[in-house]
Amino acid sequence: GQQVMQIPQYQHVQEGEDFTTYCNSSTTLSNIQWYKQRPGGHPVFLIQLVKSGEVKKQKRLTFQFGEAKKNSSLHITATQTTDVGTYFCAPRGYGGSQGNLIFGKGTKLSVKP
Amino acid sequence: NAGVTQTPKFRILKIGQSMTLQCAQDMNHNYMYWYRQDPGMGLKLIYYSVGAGITDKGEVPNGYNVSRSTTEDFPLRLELAAPSQTSVYFCASSYGLRLGSDEQYFGPGTRLTVT
Secondary structure, rough: OOOOOOOOOEEEEEOOHHHHEEEEEEEOOOEEEEEEEOOOOOOOOOOOOOOOEEEEOOOEEEEEHHHHHHHHEEOOOOOOHHHOEEEEEEEEOOOOHHHHHHOOOOEEEEEEE | OEEEEEEEOOOEEOOOOEEEEEEEEEOOOEEEEEEOOOOOOOOEEEEEEOOOEEEOOOOOOEEEEEEEOOOOOEEEEEOOOOOHHHEEEEEEEEEEOOOOOOOOOOOOOEEEEOO
């Protein structure tokens, strides 16, 4: 079945540094969603990528979908303490049970002021 | 709109007890989901529903049951609770699997401990 690997598992940065998390799938994806979960909170939707090579930006966040639609990345420029949390990728495969989201284990980001 | 609501927020169960986790949404979403999240892990899909009267198993359905009698409500039933079911349970909903409209909205979660 579909497997998702998200790296790194943890990232500690100084405020103002950049941060990137990567999501890799063993199979070609239909689309991929990204979510953020603050400590003690619930996942909140950030974005969905659908097209091969797609790049989307939300202020300091840049999301990319690989050309082969098997990987994705989230890059945060100049991190702030408000960026603290765990970032999950949630790829979706094609059809049947593959049509459900498969959440990665997440990358936990801590930001030192 | 309240969005997705879950009750209770916390619960401690003894081994072998049963309980129902409640979930409701007021966004008229067709799709609803139950996930569990173990410490340091991602979310695992337990059950999902594509509409009233229709449910299907996810990745980790054993030990759980669901029903969907209305569009708004999607309760999760735990029978014969076991320590392995200690987790945080999230309910979520979405319009459906149409591209551009299937982002999932999550409830605040229920923290369950089985001892």
